[in-house]
Amino acid sequence: MKKALVFDIGGTKIYSTTVDKNGKILSEIEKFSTPKNADEIKDLLKNVISKYENSVDAIAIATAGAVNNENTGLLGSTGNMPAGYEKTDFQLLSKKKVYIENDANAAAWAEHKIGASKGTKYSVMLTFGTGVGGGIILDNKLYKGKSGAAGEMHFKLRNDKKRKCTCGAWDCYEIYASGTGLKLTAEEITGNKDITTYDVINGLKNSDSKMAEVFNRWQEDILDGLIGLGNIFDPEVIVLSGSMGEFLDEKYLEDEVNKEIVTTPLKVKKASAGNYSGMIGAGLLALESLNNG
């Protein structure tokens, strides 16, 4: 069965493994700290690729940052990656084509093929971590927009200029719905600048009413975004993913979304393709592209 060497490149860690065309992970996950400059990232990738490229059919990278529609490189920089990373010529890393996709898009594709949105044609996946990522599947295809940058979950949820988003704009969904947003909500409600998202989640588990209030306000902000996406896309399912997504109450969110939307009922589900869904999705996309090429 055809298989791909796959990477997940983030701001703090780089992961690598091999996957087959059913999305099964075939080898041990290798884990590296993300080097502090772009050339060292390139060297790290090149080193791993040189070891495996002759034994795989495709090479695929799930990465932070927007990826072009040709899946060959990045469109621009992201704040948590070293300067110059966006100019990396990934195609020079191997004699084989190196297939690149945005990490949230790749993870959404894994959910579509083997996870929570399997069997649907229209889905939106949101990844709640330090920030908020998005991946949109329309009519069984990853939606990328005119350049490849679509699916950025930066839409305004307020107009009071209280929170500035990492994107530079005010009042974005991301700065309310992310883990960063949860911490800010906790600070606002408790007045404690040192409070962490862990404190909130832990307090919630221990029936701390203040922490429950913080959590619920955060979840209401997340809900507001789901309502908008339900009305704009009329999807079959919205998938909740990421380290912070696992704490959400998908049954509550599904009920509330369906009370408010003017389109047709949708499902809200937790992601189920696992922690390495970015690598799996990138691998699946790269292997599928071989058949289409």
Place this chain on the structure above:
Amino acid sequence: MKKALVFDIGGTKIYSTTVDKNGKILSEIEKFSTPKNADEIKDLLKNVISKYENSVDAIAIATAGAVNNENTGLLGSTGNMPAGYEKTDFQLLSKKKVYIENDANAAAWAEHKIGASKGTKYSVMLTFGTGVGGGIILDNKLYKGKSGAAGEMHFKLRNDKKRKCTCGAWDCYEIYASGTGLKLTAEEITGNKDITTYDVINGLKNSDSKMAEVFNRWQEDILDGLIGLGNIFDPEVIVLSGSMGEFLDEKYLEDEVNKEIVTTPLKVKKASAGNYSGMIGAGLLALESLNNG
């Protein structure tokens, strides 16, 4: 050249004419007051159709309300149409297939084929009137979602529950960006409950600084939605349409959107397919469907 008999069915007026496959209007526009009950609407349509059906190749209807993906009927009711209208069996009106599309979707298609978004693959059209309508073209196709109801511009712009939208939810884009929203903004700023959108537009033209303040605040709300849509869809162009859309400053909006989005630069343009773009778009879609059928 093939031609279609076309209708535009709204809450107050019904229009009818014939168009060819280039989107050219071929006959005088007929205009009727929308009857107060659903059976009378059906009778009116049937009467016009019986006169023209033998001399046209297709029959097309642009209508208020969400239309199914088969373009055969409505998915549900809208507030401004008579009770039961949504159950109309349009296919019984003629021996020919009667092609139905939502009016904003049809108008977006006219812009895509002969208007402001001609030559682009990815566009979002917003119609600013009493409410806000939306039509989304992705990869040269009208985007309709799983059921046909996609493109509803009901996403939250606030969370303060000050304005309830016609959709029943609080804080929607529509209740800020619509003509209704402009009137509410004017009431809030001036304290005058009797102020009209005409007063605002007229005051703006006469350099009334208070009316300019009202208008600008309304336009900022519209801008906030454009930023979100730019980030979510990464479109080539956002088209501003409708009776209230003509007053917007598209150059200002384009500059500001491009300052704030994290995707790639887009254009903001006024609609250019004319007042009957709904009928034209519905006619074009119906005639195109003949070729694909």
